Every structure is written in structure tokens, then in C-alpha cells.
Amino acid sequence: MKIRKAxxxxxxxxxxxxxxxxxxxxxxxSNNPSNSQTPSGDNAIELKIQGAWSENDSNxxxxxxxxxxxxxxxxxxxxxxxxxxxxxxxxNQQSEALKNGVIDILWTCHTYMSSHVPVLQGMKLTDATQxxxxxxxxxxxxxxxxxxxxxxxxxxxxDGLPYAxxxxxxxxxxxxxxxxxxxxxxxxxxxxEALGSGASNMDPGDAYQAxxxxxxxxxxxxxxxxxxxxxxxxxxxxxxxxxxxxxTCVVVSGKTWDKLSSDQQSALLExxxxxxxxxxxxxxQAIEDEWAALVDGGMEILDLPEDVAKEYHQIAYDxxxxxxTATDAENAAVLMSYTDYEAS
Numbered sequence: 082m083k084i085r086k087a088x089x090x091x092x093x094x095x096x097x098x099x100x101x102x103x104x105x106x107x108x109x110x111s112n113n114p115s116n117s118q119t120p121s122g123d124n125a126i127e128l129k130i131q132g133a134w135s136e137n138d139s140n141x142x143x144x145x146x147x148x149x150x151x152x153x154x155x156x157x158x159x160x161x162x163x164x165x166x167x168x169x170x171x172x173n174q175q176s177e178a179l180k181n182g183v184i185d186i187l188w189t190c191h192t193y194m195s196s197h198v199p200v201l202q203g204m205k206l207t208d209a210t211q212x213x214x215x216x217x218x219x220x221x222x223x224x225x226x227x228x229x230x231x232x233x234x235x236x237x238x239x240d241g242l243p244y245a246x247x248x249x250x251x252x253x254x255x256x257x258x259x260x261x262x263x264x265x266x267x268x269x270x271x272x273x274e275a276l277g278s279g280a281s282n283m284d285p286g287d288a289y290q291a292x293x294x295x296x297x298x299x300x301x302x303x304x305x306x307x308x309x310x311x312x313x314x315x316x317x318x319x320x321x322x323x324x325x326x327x328x329t330c331v332v333v334s335g336k337t338w339d340k341l342s343s344d345q346q347s348a349l350l351e352x353x354x355x356x357x358x359x360x361x362x363x364x365x366q367a368i369e370d371e372w373a374a375l376v377d378g379g380m381e382i383l384d385l386p387e388d389v390a391k392e393y394h395q396i397a398y399d400x401x402x403x404x405x406t407a408t409d410a411e412n413a414a415v416l417m418s419y420t421d422y423e424a425s
Contacts, residue, residue: 231335
């Protein structure tokens with residue numbers, strides 16, 4: 082996926098408007114697009130969007146649509162260019178860069194922002210639609226504003242894409258997980274360990290050989306995407322009981338947010354909410370399609386017995402909420418109140 086640099090037609094239209102205004106004697110406006118005024122009365126501004134992942138990563142699947150919709154809804158007064166991924170600003174430095182206003186817009190995930198606001202690691206345990214309806218969205222927005230110098234949280238961009246565990250061996254009980262080792266990340270390591278399994282934090286590129294050599298017997302990953310690493314060639318089962326939500330999100334720095342007019346701010350919020358609301362249907366179909374293709378290729382969908390599936394799901398959320406609570410008990414309790422979670 083190539084991220085387009087900007088809506089070119091919109092830029093040309095703005096340039097023509099500025100040229101005509103200059104010729105007519107309205108020379109009180111600068112030629113700088115960050116403060117030149119358009120017929121709508123809003124200043125035209127060019128922004129850059131920074132990514133936590135490289136340009137063609139599947140986590141950026143909605144970036145182009147976000148750029149286009151913002152240009153459309155602001156009548157071309159806000160144009161956005163791709164500013165680069167971690168090769169431009171390393172992933173572990175992006176949260177500080179957002180806080181300091183070095184980044185205009187950041188396409189990232191909540192988990193990567195938890196170095197500044199620890200409770201954000203709990204966002205994978207929430208439902209974006211539910212947060213919009215029960216006041217949770219405003220609470221999360223306040224966390225970003227307080228933790229990142231007035232940054233504006235726009236929305237979740239992968240709501241409806243859960244994680245799954247994939248194995249080489251058939252499991253039918255919680256005891257069957259004991260003795261297995263999974264490739265894991267901090268997002269679900271506590272869950273894997275709570276199942277009685279070992280966890281190995283290896284690079285995704287190393288997992289194929291580790292599976293092939295039986296160094297690990299499984300891995301966690303979002304419910305779509307394992308074919309990107311060909312792990313389907315060296316694993317057999319997809320555990321159908323999924324858990325959590327991937328937590329890709331988009332945030333605007335406070336410095337940039339304050340440069341926008343109220344109409345431009347509203348447009349960005351509307352675009353994010355529109356994209357957020359459409360992701361559940363998109364991923365529901367994407368998971369169905371990918372799992373069908375994986376089955377055609379020789380994998381099997383493993384349905385745990387009903388009582389085991391219920392216990393498995395409860396262990397996942399108990400382990401994750403315990404971790405969030407350990408880092409910030411007060412805010413964890415507030416965030417938890419916007420979910421349906423009930424401790425076992």
C-alpha cells in the first residue's frame with residue numbers, strides 16, 4: 082500500500098485562489114500555506130502524519146482514506162502528507178515527539194503511548210463503539226490531553242480486529258497449554274503465561290524458523306495477517322476464541338490542534354469517527370475471508386469446548402486487567418468502568 086502524499090487537486094485549487102487574491106490587491110495574506118486564508122475563511126495548512134509502522138504495513142490500511150476524507154471535509158484547507166514511519170522517528174521516540182509538537186499527527190497504537198500514560202495499555206481491553214456511547218471516549222481524550230500537552234485523541238482505527246492464538250498442536254483444555262511456548266508480545270504475554278505456557282519475545286521475522294524447529298509451538302497475532310510471515314506453513318490450528326482488540330489509533334499534537342480552526346477541528350473528529358465506525362464490519366469480513374483461505378491451505382479452526390472457551394477468555398482479561406491495575410490502579414478502575422469486564 083503506497084500512502085499518497087496529498088490531495089494534489091486541492092492544493093492546486095488553493096494555490097490558484099491565493100494567486101487571484103494577490104493580483105486583486107489583497108496582499109495582506111502570506112503565501113505560506115500554513116497561514117494563507119481560503120474563501121471559506123479558514124487558513125490553509127499542510128500537515129504531516131507520522132506512522133509507528135513503515136509505509137506499506139497493514140496497520141496503515143486506513144491512512145490514505147483518512148488523508149482524502151480530511152481534504153474533502155475541510156474543502157482542501159487541511160492537506161496531509163505522509164511524514165514517514167519509524168525510519169524517520171524511531172517508534173520509541175514518537176510519544177515524546179508528539180508531546181513536544183515535533184509530530185503533527187501520529188498514527189500509532191495506544192500501547193506505544195503507555196510510556197507516558199500507563200493506563201493506555203488497557204485500551205486493547207475496550208470497545209470503541211461502547212466508549213463512544215458511554216462517555217469513555219471523552220475520558221480517553223482527557224488522558225491524551227493531560228499526558229501529551231493538549232494532544233487531541235481522534236479515534237480508534239482497528240476496532241473489531243481481535244487477537245488469536247495459533248498452535249502447532251491441538252489443545253482442548255487449559256492443561257494442554259502447559260509446556261507449550263508461544264511467540265508473544267507484551268500485549269498478551271501475561272495471558273500466555275497465565276495459561277501455563279512459556280513466552281518468547283522474538284522478532285516476527287525469527288518466528289518461522291522457531292516454529293519449524295519446534296523452539297516455539299505457537300504464537301499470538303491479530304486475527305488477520307499471519308500469511309504476511311508465512312506462519313501458516315509451519316502451524317496447524319487457529320483457536321477460534323479470540324481476545325482483546327488491536328489498538329491502532331490516531332492522535333494530533335496539541336501544538337498542531339491549536340493551529341486549526343473550530344471547523345477544521347470538527348472535520349478531523351468527524352472523519353475519525355466515520356472511519357472508526359466502519360472498521361468492525363470491515364474486519365468481520367476480513368477475518369472470515371482470511372480464515373477460509375487458511376483452511377483451504379491446510380490449517381484447521383479449533384473450537385474449544387464451551388466451558389474451556391469461557392475459562393480461556395476469562396483468563397485473558399483477568400491477566401490483562403491485573404497488569405493495567407498494577408501500573409495505575411486509579412485510572413485502571415476508571416477505564417474498566419467503561420467496559421463490561423467482570424473479574425472472576
